[in-house]
Amino acid sequence: xxxKVIQEEKRAFMTGNEVVAWAALAAxxxxxxxxxxxxxxxxxxxxTRLAPKYGxxxxxxxxxxxxxxxxxxxxxSGRKAFTATAGTxxxxxxxxxxxxxxxxxxxxxxxxxxGGPSTATVIYSQQEVxxxxxxxxxxxxxxxxxxxxxxxxxxxxxxxxxxxWKYRFPTFVLGDGYQAxxxxxxxxxxPEARGIQLVEQEPFVGxxxxxxxxxxxxxxxxxxxxxxxxxxxxMSDVRDYEKxxxxxxxxxxxxxxxxxxxxxxxxxxxxxxxxxVNVLREQGIKVCYFRPVTLRPLPVPQLKSLAxxxxxxxxxxxxxxxxxxxxxxxxxxxxxxxxxxxxxGVGITSGEVxxxxxxxxxxxxx
Amino acid sequence: MxxxxxxxxxxxxxxGKSENALNRAIGLAGQDRMVTxxxxxxxxxxxxxxxxxxxxxxxxxxxxxxxxxxxxxLGEAGTVIKPAARWALRRAGDIILDIGYGVxxxxxxxxxxxxxxxxxxxxxxxxNCSRPWTSTVEDxxxxxxxxxxxxxxxNNTHMAEETxxxxxxxxxxxxxxxxxxxxLPVVATAVCDGIAKKIGHADCMGNPVRPLQRMMQKAFx
Amino acid sequence: MQLQPAMPRSWRxxxxxxxxxxxxxxxxxxxxxxxxxxxxxxxxRVVYGCDIGCSLLSxxxxxxxxxxxxxxxxxxxxxxIKRARPELICIAYMGDGGGYSIGVxxxxxxxxxxxxxxxxxxxxTQYAMTGGQMAPTTLPGQKTETTPYGRDPEVTxxxxxxxxxxxxxxxxxxxxxxxxxxxxxxxxxxxxxxxVNQIEGNGFSFVEALSACPTNWRTNASxxxxxxxxxxxxxxxxxxxxxxxxxxxxVRADE
Numbered sequence: 001x002x003x004k005v006i007q008e009e010k011r012a013f014m015t016g017n018e019v020v021a022w023a024a025l026a027a028x029x030x031x032x033x034x035x036x037x038x039x040x041x042x043x044x045x046x047x048t049r050l051a052p053k054y055g056x057x058x059x060x061x062x063x064x065x066x067x068x069x070x071x072x073x074x075x076x077s078g079r080k081a082f083t084a085t086a087g088t089x090x091x092x093x094x095x096x097x098x099x100x101x102x103x104x105x106x107x108x109x110x111x112x113x114x115g116g117p118s119t120a121t122v123i124y125s126q127q128e129v130x131x132x133x134x135x136x137x138x139x140x141x142x143x144x145x146x147x148x149x150x151x152x153x154x155x156x157x158x159x160x161x162x163x164x165w166k167y168r169f170p171t172f173v174l175g176d177g178y179q180a181x182x183x184x185x186x187x188x189x190x191p192e193a194r195g196i197q198l199v200e201q202e203p204f205v206g207x208x209x210x211x212x213x214x215x216x217x218x219x220x221x222x223x224x225x226x227x228x229x230x231x232x233x234x235m236s237d238v239r240d241y242e243k244x245x246x247x248x249x250x251x252x253x254x255x256x257x258x259x260x261x262x263x264x265x266x267x268x269x270x271x272x273x274x275x276x277v278n279v280l281r282e283q284g285i286k287v288c289y290f291r292p293v294t295l296r297p298l299p300v301p302q303l304k305s306l307a308x309x310x311x312x313x314x315x316x317x318x319x320x321x322x323x324x325x326x327x328x329x330x331x332x333x334x335x336x337x338x339x340x341x342x343x344x345g346v347g348i349t350s351g352e353v354x355x356x357x358x359x360x361x362x363x364x365x366x
Numbered sequence: 367m368x369x370x371x372x373x374x375x376x377x378x379x380x381x382g383k384s385e386n387a388l389n390r391a392i393g394l395a396g397q398d399r400m401v402t403x404x405x406x407x408x409x410x411x412x413x414x415x416x417x418x419x420x421x422x423x424x425x426x427x428x429x430x431x432x433x434x435x436x437x438x439x440l441g442e443a444g445t446v447i448k449p450a451a452r453w454a455l456r457r458a459g460d461i462i463l464d465i466g467y468g469v470x471x472x473x474x475x476x477x478x479x480x481x482x483x484x485x486x487x488x489x490x491x492x493x494n495c496s497r498p499w500t501s502t503v504e505d506x507x508x509x510x511x512x513x514x515x516x517x518x519x520x521n522n523t524h525m526a527e528e529t530x531x532x533x534x535x536x537x538x539x540x541x542x543x544x545x546x547x548x549x550l551p552v553v554a555t556a557v558c559d560g561i562a563k564k565i566g567h568a569d570c571m572g573n574p575v576r577p578l579q580r581m582m583q584k585a586f587x
Numbered sequence: 588m589q590l591q592p593a594m595p596r597s598w599r600x601x602x603x604x605x606x607x608x609x610x611x612x613x614x615x616x617x618x619x620x621x622x623x624x625x626x627x628x629x630x631x632r633v634v635y636g637c638d639i640g641c642s643l644l645s646x647x648x649x650x651x652x653x654x655x656x657x658x659x660x661x662x663x664x665x666x667x668i669k670r671a672r673p674e675l676i677c678i679a680y681m682g683d684g685g686g687y688s689i690g691v692x693x694x695x696x697x698x699x700x701x702x703x704x705x706x707x708x709x710x711x712t713q714y715a716m717t718g719g720q721m722a723p724t725t726l727p728g729q730k731t732e733t734t735p736y737g738r739d740p741e742v743t744x745x746x747x748x749x750x751x752x753x754x755x756x757x758x759x760x761x762x763x764x765x766x767x768x769x770x771x772x773x774x775x776x777x778x779x780x781x782x783v784n785q786i787e788g789n790g791f792s793f794v795e796a797l798s799a800c801p802t803n804w805r806t807n808a809s810x811x812x813x814x815x816x817x818x819x820x821x822x823x824x825x826x827x828x829x830x831x832x833x834x835x836x837x838v839r840a841d842e
Contacts, residue, residue, distance in 0.1 A: 057670060061666075074671040219646060
């Protein structure tokens, strides 16, 4: 049986879904539960091709409810388990992931967003931001990484397992159909060879020793006697979550100082934003970009200070205001004007971002 | 044997099948030959030839692929074979088949009428050694052995914008060694125009170099 | 003659008396299950899962590692544990609503895949925790909160035949039985065989237990037993439906 997935660092040319499968192996994930839905299928295709070579398992379940709950079972047994889904599958996934949130289960879920609600439009979309950040019937106590490149898909899939097992909150990697299918080079590496310590997994149930003799039985419930008990439990989790926000929240920004307009985008759309900002700055136009890497928790203090620094903010997304709602709430009270470029279910080019920025700044191309 | 060119491009996911099929079809059309390009990617037809159909027609390549208005939900519900594709080998002139990926990808040829009997049909496996699944001689041999039928290999080793002459030549060595074990010829080393000029007419293993125009980016990949 | 202990060893004494209503069937089924676990001496390896519905009240019932999950989802959680740690013995305990309605796809699929888990399902002919609504198992003419004039099978179907369905789609190696709290010795035997089937790695095992809900039935003790023995037994045959090595076999019902 092969042990290490990546013997030495190497550049490779891959599709996004493949990257996730390799990254999960590099993170020493042990079992995947999945149900077919485009555009995440190749995560399962490559996991099922690779997993047996490394002694890992896979189960194709009857639906995403089962995939999510079986993944919850997998982590409770003390194994690094994960799942991947999209669209309507992500809706079903909210039930198990809500339980995971409440029972503090380190389930990792990779979401490849697709246009919706619909079938067949599976390439461009950022319409699962609401669902992935706050989709349960709870308070959204989860971590969501929104990736923009294949390298990030690799890095953050590995990181997601560490975050989940360190903090015991369900953790999502939020990609999209475009990232899933597109091809670009990246560096594959063994995380430990780079000094990234992999957080050890521990069993919730099936622990060593005889329950009731050597140790109390390990018993987990998602039922509360009274509203007050639920409140206590929730508030304790909320406090835990709020305490770790500064360690978790990630962002990327450039050129904020002196900028008139900040362009905010996440995920694959950020690539267009960055390109547009570079082009505009070369032409002497004072713009900057800000990209939340974690959509949950959002880097709120940094967004607030951004909104104090610039006069105008342009929020760009392949959705009709799902990121904008998060950002607007975060910067509430600041003076910056909020502008938007929403294209739900459609890709956004740097040219479109550039044109919208010029329109806002009243600097038309001559 | 006739002078008819009938080629099917098979290979691993994202190996460069469509790019090679396209360029081959355009190349043949450029020699004033009658060429039909057939999209047999049953998994992801949406992402492949469809957006390029008009451009290809202008270059003299007849394309058998779904048009958006003819279908419903191709992006996901893609496993619908176009009737004309099934009978493509009955057409006059050169036929280039772009076959989709997957465990069953190469077996897609079974769906094409006359594929077993066609004397001219050459099934070409496209290999990119920068892809982890086909990065070593052993991996390539295993991958090709699992395909139903292969008559030759193409070294399509590249890393998009990061491609170098050395990378392509290293790929040529790996693919040639795999071909030797498999008892198959290396049909060509396919490489983007700029690098092709630096390498010349043959790669370090003596395989002919086939320059590629990157068309698929216009199909968004 | 050896006397049965008042409580199975695998029960948690500190959580007794249990949280079920007086006369509830759950306590009896779990007594049988506890005895089966005791007799097999598997308490160190068992993971017990309970569903939503009254079964959740058993979350601290045993001296066993336990997970209480969502409605109908105990089957996939136990599947996940078993797939990840095959050495553990996974028991999914649920009611008829969880197993035959909201989670029926999980039951069907785990049977179909021959998951090596044990599903124990309490059939009390209605949803108890939510206040006595119709369940898939409600008898024709039976009054519930959502069939106030009695269940009309033309409108809502006949009582769901769980073990019959499971045995019809189960593969060789599966164990399928229906017992009743009115015959606890037999029920304990079925549960033990079901667990042995999992321990031996033969395949899926399933035991439905006819149970009682006097609270929602509004029955006194003798009416409760009468409802089980006369009404329920008339619609639900007890016996073993499938045993490993029996092939597809005929239903071997009790007289």
